[in-house]
Amino acid sequence: MTGKRGGRKIGAAKKRKEEQERAAELARSKRMANLGKATEGKIIKDIRRIAEGPENPYPGTCSRDRYKRFGFYSEEALYDFFGNMAEAQRAAGLRDARATTAFRNRRARIKTEEKVKAYFDAEVMPWVGKFNRPVKGKRVQRMVVASDFHAEEVSPFCLSVLLDVIKRIGSSLNYVVLNGDIVDFPSVGRWSKPPNRLLNLQKEIDFTRENILAPIRAAAHENTQIDYVIGNHEYRLARFLADSAAPLASLRSLEISSLLGLEDYEISLVHNASLLAPSAKEQRASFRDNFKVYADSFVVTHGTATGKTAAQTELERWGMSGTSGHVHRSQVYTATTARNRAGVGRWRPASWVVTGMLADRRHHGRDFLPSFTPWVEGFNVVTLVDGAAIQQPVTVVDGWAEFAGKIYKSNAEG
Numbered sequence: 001m002t003g004k005r006g007g008r009k010i011g012a013a014k015k016r017k018e019e020q021e022r023a024a025e026l027a028r029s030k031r032m033a034n035l036g037k038a039t040e041g042k043i044i045k046d047i048r049r050i051a052e053g054p055e056n057p058y059p060g061t062c063s064r065d066r067y068k069r070f071g072f073y074s075e076e077a078l079y080d081f082f083g084n085m086a087e088a089q090r091a092a093g094l095r096d097a098r099a100t101t102a103f104r105n106r107r108a109r110i111k112t113e114e115k116v117k118a119y120f121d122a123e124v125m126p127w128v129g130k131f132n133r134p135v136k137g138k139r140v141q142r143m144v145v146a147s148d149f150h151a152e153e154v155s156p157f158c159l160s161v162l163l164d165v166i167k168r169i170g171s172s173l174n175y176v177v178l179n180g181d182i183v184d185f186p187s188v189g190r191w192s193k194p195p196n197r198l199l200n201l202q203k204e205i206d207f208t209r210e211n212i213l214a215p216i217r218a219a220a221h222e223n224t225q226i227d228y229v230i231g232n233h234e235y236r237l238a239r240f241l242a243d244s245a246a247p248l249a250s251l252r253s254l255e256i257s258s259l260l261g262l263e264d265y266e267i268s269l270v271h272n273a274s275l276l277a278p279s280a281k282e283q284r285a286s287f288r289d290n291f292k293v294y295a296d297s298f299v300v301t302h303g304t305a306t307g308k309t310a311a312q313t314e315l316e317r318w319g320m321s322g323t324s325g326h327v328h329r330s331q332v333y334t335a336t337t338a339r340n341r342a343g344v345g346r347w348r349p350a351s352w353v354v355t356g357m358l359a360d361r362r363h364h365g366r367d368f369l370p371s372f373t374p375w376v377e378g379f380n381v382v383t384l385v386d387g388a389a390i391q392q393p394v395t396v397v398d399g400w401a402e403f404a405g406k407i408y409k410s411n412a413e414g
Contacts, residue, residue, distance in 0.1 A: 030072040038077035047092040133225040146379035147179035147325025148357035155360035157410035180231020180302030217265040231302040297387035315352035321389035
């Protein structure tokens with residue numbers, strides 16, 4: 001029986017092929033006879049004939065290749081009337097009009113963003129400011145700001161300096177601000193994914209909790225508030241979880257709070273950007289608008305400005321002192337701004353510090369960047385006194401660092 005059934009299938013396939021050849025031969029003769037006789041209406045009717053033909057394996061369609069083979073009018077005539085095959089398909093009703101296509105594409109993007117917004121509303125926003133500590137009335141406030149750890153790419157030496165500085169400042173430290181990209185998440189990013197890291201997501205999350213977040217909580221005083229600014233790399237995971245969480249079924253939990261241990265380490269999230277951003281431009285704007293202002297005078301944002309003038313760009317945008325990351329190299333810019341008032345008719349200089357990264361500059365980016373990079377390791381210590389910001393970047397240079405009279409030396413630098 002199997003042999004007979006197989007023989008019938010071969011026979012039917014051979015018959016279809018012969019019918020196709022006869023149809024193609026007929027079309028060739030028709031094209032010769034119809035030279036110079038084409039009209040827009042005739043071509044539209046001909047396209048529909050092919051799309052609706054019983055021999056068409058894809059009913060309701062007529063591709064360019066299929067029309068070249070079975071059409072009764074030449075491809076040149078089609079182009080003369082319609083310009084291209086897509087426009088001819090639209091005229092024949094086989095393709096959406098441009099306005100309809102644009103609407104459907106935008107609706108599809110908005111649908112994705114609606115899922116992202118729903119995820120953020122449920123899993124991110126409840127943790128925004130959840131563990132805020134009261135600091136009202138204090139003339140002096142101190143904070144440590146660090147960004148761009150990139151999980152397993154973190155520099156052990158730079159991290160050890162950060163932890164020691166947090167311990168040394170002690171109870172007078174009001175805030176530790178983790179200013180975005182504490183994780184990396186290359187496996188769910190839009191850019192090229194290093195092959196050896198595609199299946200590394202749970203390991204990266206565990207590493208971040210155990211080797212970055214837990215030690216920072218342990219180093220900080222119990223009254224020190226820890227804020228975690230959502231950066232573009234954290235946004236990678238949140239978007240992926242919202243849009244296609246099924247492939248991550250192997251994770252122990254899909255909740256951001258559980259993944260990052262927010263409850264365990266009493267970490268508040270910072271996220272106040274627009275949650276409905278269908279276009280890439282709108283998504284960049286949402287990163288830019290994610291920030292927190294401390295003591296009504298100092299802004300912390302992961303930042304979007306890049307290049308040699310990133311600090312100047314950020315200061316001119318905000319008009320007040322602040323700090324950002326993202327660039328992976330330390331920058332300082334100062335200027336007097338009208339917004340940075342010190343009293344009636346008085347303005348104080350505003351300053352902006354772009355922090356270095358906590359990732360190891362010798363290793364981070366090795367999968368996609370040349371050996372020479374302008375990246376610098378470091379973080380920022382900020383003192384706010386009656387609205388004045390005194391910023392002290394702590395920079396790691398060749399395994400050396402210094403803060404408040406203490407010199408640090410890396411044992412790994414030789």
